[in-house]
Amino acid sequence: MKAVCLLSGGLDSTTCLALARKEGYECYALSFDYGQRHHFELQAASRVAQSLGAVEHRVVRVDLRALGGSALTAEIDVPKHNHVSELAPGIPITYVPARNTVFLSLALGYAEVLAAEHIFIGVNAIDYSGYPDCRPEFIEAFERMANLATKAGVEGTARVRIETPLLRLTKLQIVKLAAELGVDFALTSSCYDPQESGRPCGGCDSCLLRRKGFAEAGLTDPLEYVTP
Amino acid sequence: MKAVCLLSGGLDSTTCLALARKEGYECYALSFDYGQRHHFELQAASRVAQSLGAVEHRVVRVDLRALGGSALTAEIDVPKHNHVSELAPGIPITYVPARNTVFLSLALGYAEVLAAEHIFIGVNAIDYSGYPDCRPEFIEAFERMANLATKAGVEGTARVRIETPLLRLTKLQIVKLAAELGVDFALTSSCYDPQESGRPCGGCDSCLLRRKGFAEAGLTDPLEYVTP
Numbered sequence: 001m002k003a004v005c006l007l008s009g010g011l012d013s014t015t016c017l018a019l020a021r022k023e024g025y026e027c028y029a030l031s032f033d034y035g036q037r038h039h040f041e042l043q044a045a046s047r048v049a050q051s052l053g054a055v056e057h058r059v060v061r062v063d064l065r066a067l068g069g070s071a072l073t074a075e076i077d078v079p080k081h082n083h084v085s086e087l088a089p090g091i092p093i094t095y096v097p098a099r100n101t102v103f104l105s106l107a108l109g110y111a112e113v114l115a116a117e118h119i120f121i122g123v124n125a126i127d128y129s130g131y132p133d134c135r136p137e138f139i140e141a142f143e144r145m146a147n148l149a150t151k152a153g154v155e156g157t158a159r160v161r162i163e164t165p166l167l168r169l170t171k172l173q174i175v176k177l178a179a180e181l182g183v184d185f186a187l188t189s190s191c192y193d194p195q196e197s198g199r200p201c202g203g204c205d206s207c208l209l210r211r212k213g214f215a216e217a218g219l220t221d222p223l224e225y226v227t228p
Numbered sequence: 229m230k231a232v233c234l235l236s237g238g239l240d241s242t243t244c245l246a247l248a249r250k251e252g253y254e255c256y257a258l259s260f261d262y263g264q265r266h267h268f269e270l271q272a273a274s275r276v277a278q279s280l281g282a283v284e285h286r287v288v289r290v291d292l293r294a295l296g297g298s299a300l301t302a303e304i305d306v307p308k309h310n311h312v313s314e315l316a317p318g319i320p321i322t323y324v325p326a327r328n329t330v331f332l333s334l335a336l337g338y339a340e341v342l343a344a345e346h347i348f349i350g351v352n353a354i355d356y357s358g359y360p361d362c363r364p365e366f367i368e369a370f371e372r373m374a375n376l377a378t379k380a381g382v383e384g385t386a387r388v389r390i391e392t393p394l395l396r397l398t399k400l401q402i403v404k405l406a407a408e409l410g411v412d413f414a415l416t417s418s419c420y421d422p423q424e425s426g427r428p429c430g431g432c433d434s435c436l437l438r439r440k441g442f443a444e445a446g447l448t449d450p451l452e453y454v455t456p
Contacts, residue, residue: 058294059294060295064337066288068341091379097336097337097338101333101336101337101374104333105326106330109297113325138377141372141373141376145370148369149329150326151360154319
């Protein structure tokens with residue numbers, strides 16, 4: 001069975017890909033060069049796709065920078081904190097308007113070309129940054145729309161399913177699952193604001209959530225953070 | 229009131245923009261450089277946006293060619309016919325997988341950045357090519373999903389509406405409406421396979437539907453087709 005697997009190169013999407021592979025899917029990994037400041041993640045994605053045996057890894061360019069409105073794509077500083085308890089409530093400035101909608105839409109087009117009926121996305125609605133497009137109700141609505149959007153949907157020959165195996169897992173559970181699946185954590189990159197070399201800052205929302213997961217799981221994260 | 233208006237530079241999207249302008253919207257025109265063979269349409273879109281007084285015209289690059297699967301973005305010939313009655317039943321090879329889903333998703337991101345609550349798209353489910361993502365049930369499902377995807381949707385501060393004023397008009401009605409709105413037809417470009425100069429082929433689905441509209445309306449299309 002073919003599956004399109006959205007892959008940022010971070011912990012969640014990597015675990016998601018590892019899970020899809022374990023379940024026997026032929027995985028077509030899909031990443032986006034969207035003008036993200038943490039462009040380094042595309043290198044991580046490429047290494048991860050290879051290490052997990054994806055059939056192929058495609059990188060699609062989509063210029064979200066042209067729309068602006070986010071610390072990840074515009075000249076706005078990424079907020080830093082010392083501890084995960086300091087994360088501000090509400091939707092943070094690192095939210096990229098409609099990003100998952102755009103990514104899932106492109107995955108849908110790719111799935112249609114491949115005749116793949118499964119799209120894996122590593123969204124998580126427990127230990128996450130509060131992005132609206134990570135919530136289960138969004139995913140359900142997207143899947144419903146997707147089945148009206150495509151040729152196969154109209155002809156009734158196939159159904160697309162949006163697979164979200166991490167949706168209700170904590171970061172702790174994700175780290176444990178990844179370890180069980182044999183994920184090489186050193187290949188992944190989660191930081192929103194890494195150094196040129198890819199070294200993670202340690203203080204952005206994404207780093208803090210990742211570090212919390214490793215700490216709670218009692219595992220050592222092989223990445224060397226700038227902020228200890 | 230702000231509106232994002234999807235603008236290909238063709239007859240339908242131009243009429244849609246003219247209508248939004250007439251209704252008093254501040255229009256932010258949005259076009260896509262998606263690897264289309266009829267890249268000329270972006271020049272048309274730019275001229276149309278200016279002539280209709282859009283606040284701005286943004287062109288976002290999204291590489292749909294990387295996904296393939298369509299005569300509009302891959303090395304597949306665009307089918308040509310002599311008359312609109314010859315159009316093949318079913319979904320044609322010019323269908324671009326998930327194109328409107330991708331375009332509306334990017335429009336959604338732009339609307340979120342602008343705090344615009346209206347997205348205009350010139351889809352039409354009467355005289356059209358049979359694309360799944362032009363149907364009313366698709367548009368409704370997209371709107372529902374869109375209101376779960378965004379910050380404003382989550383916070384309950386705003387609702388996005390997908391405006392489709394041409395949805396149930398025939399090509400004849402669209403041509404008449406455009407004429408009433410004072411659209412300069414010479415600025416528009418509908419052809420899927422134009423010459424370098426932009427001169428339309430006259431035989432692709434899009435040319436045939438356009439010509440049918442003008443013929444039925446008893447109006448002269450100022451464009452000079454290669455096939456008479």
